[in-house]
Amino acid sequence: MIEATRAKGLAQLEEFLPRAADYYQKNRNYDLGPEDRRGVSGLSPYITHRLITESEVAEAVIEQHRPKDAESFLQEVCWRTYWKGWLEGRPLxxxxxxxxxxxxxxxxxxxxxxxxxxxxxxxxxxxxxxxxxxxxxxxxxxxxxxxxxxxxxxxxxxxxxxxxxxxxxxxxxxxxxxxxxxxxxxxxxxxxxxxxxxxxxxxxxxTKGRFRPEGVLAEQATALNGPPHPPYKSPISFPFQASEQLGDKYALLLTGDDLCPEIGVTGEMKPERILSLPVDALQEADEFSQKVLTFKKEALADARHRAEAHFGCPSEQLEPGCDPAGALGEWMKAGGLNAVIYYEPFIGPWKDLVGQLSTRDVGVKFFPLRRPWDGLLHPHAGKGYFHFKKYALPQVVRARGRFGPKKVVT
Known part of the structure; x- marks a missing residue:
């Protein structure tokens, strides 16, 4: 199984960069089997858990290739962002x-x-x-x-x-x-x-002839029927930077949706302690294979170790039990802390789990953030991908992948 660390993700990015333009465009649709993955980047497990960020990937690619030459790969990165933005506006x-x-x-x-x-x-x-x-x-x-x-x-x-x-x-x-x-x-x-x-x-x-399923596939079929999409509602506009109301007695919360706390605005903060949530507390945890559970746990452990080294403070994993809000309140009180800051998770199990921490008032103030990449691109995802691409891809190219924090909500 691949190594669930940021270091491995960065090494994979470095290995892929020479192939990110013409080679990727010509070979990305071919599946030559698990022994030959040169046609793809191999970055998706790291981006999904944000062991490396989309912004880092786009910046590295644009630095090495002309954006036009690497457009096929940059579009794949944008597709991931589009799907996330689309679902953020339609959680139903x-x-x-x-x-x-x-x-x-x-x-x-x-x-x-x-x-x-x-x-x-x-x-x-x-x-x-x-x-x-x-x-x-x-x-x-x-x-x-x-x-x-x-x-x-x-x-x-x-x-x-x-x-x-x-x-x-x-x-x-x-x-x-x-x-x-x-x-x-x-x-x-x-x-x-x-x-x-x-x-x-x-x-x-x-597959270049690896498989020839002649006569066994349904090559004519009718699309499934389903209810119409719910109307798109612009996602909540979370701030890009911390509010002045945060104070200095706060913890930095890590979730499996963003495991790169030392990169971006959080990297400049000075939390008293680092807190992470366990994978086993997710409602869907019992649905994951052992490989997936292990990868997620190792990725979280890697993030905690990096956070301890970067911020110079201890980290701990919260055991939420049957009362996540109460468990958080007790942990914060024991550490003399009154606020928690974190990157808001996306629609899915991590967002559901974080939501359970605030089901009642336990004396903790919550300060969710959004990375500029998401906050600036998601609002274009309400319609189809080609509408999104028209606005998002030029922004990515102009910024050369780098979106700096500007928006502050107090």
Missing amino acids: VYQAWRRLVKEDSRHWPQREDFRKAVEGKTGITCFDAWVEELKATGYLHNHTRMWFASIWIFTLKLPWSLGAQFFMQHLLDGDVASNTLSWRWVAGLQTKGKHYLATAKNIEKF
Whole structure:
């Protein structure tokens, strides 16, 4: 399994940079198997947990390549940001997916066709190989994820909700927004009437003949039906810098959505203590594979160690138990602290967990922040990607990936 550290993420970025332009553009759609991943960056697990930031990645690429030459890769970085911004403005879509998972889990896991799919025993050679690869490595090529989802939905006729959950169980780079909305897009729910169908010809071409699933795929199917999107509401505008009301008796809170506290405005702060939340406290923790749980825990441990060294103060993991707000209040009181500052998590399990810390007043003031990359780009994500790209990509290029903190809310 790959190493869940910032140092490894930066090393992977350095290794990838020479291929980020022309080579990536020509080879990114080819899945040559787990032994040859030169066509992709390998950065997604680190970006998902923000062991490295999108801003750092974009800056490094633009510094080494002309933006036009590296546009294909920069667009992939922007796609991740677009999905996050889209879901931030429509949290009901995430909640609806979680309800579907709960409903579909009552019956489908007991069915033989479902068990064969998740065990890689469908008889569809490519699909079964991808199940094995996903479980063994925690990764699938992005193009393969589309093929996989299409076969799951239209050939095997399994519920898309549980396919999205299966990915989140096993992907080291599992991202709630990218994963949920990509599965919806394949199914035809994200862009009404537009779905994605995997074909034997396409799979053969982009695996360079490794797989030839002739005559076994549903290459004609109707898009799934679903309710219309809820209206887009602009995400809460969290500040980019700390309020003057923060004072000096505060803790810095780490969550699995942002594990790079020494980079950005928080890197200039002087917290009294560092506090992290445990992966096991997430509502979805029991759904993760052991590989994913281990990666997330090691990434958090790496962030705590770096934070201790950078800020020169101790770190501790909160055990929230049945009363997260009460546990936080007691911990803060014991340390003589009255405020906590943190990067606001995105829609998903970490946001849900942080929300439980403030269910009642325990004498703690909360100061959530947003990185400028998110705060400046998410507002453009209310419509389609091409609208987002029109505004977001030029901003990224003009700023050369660097978005400085300007907005202060007191």
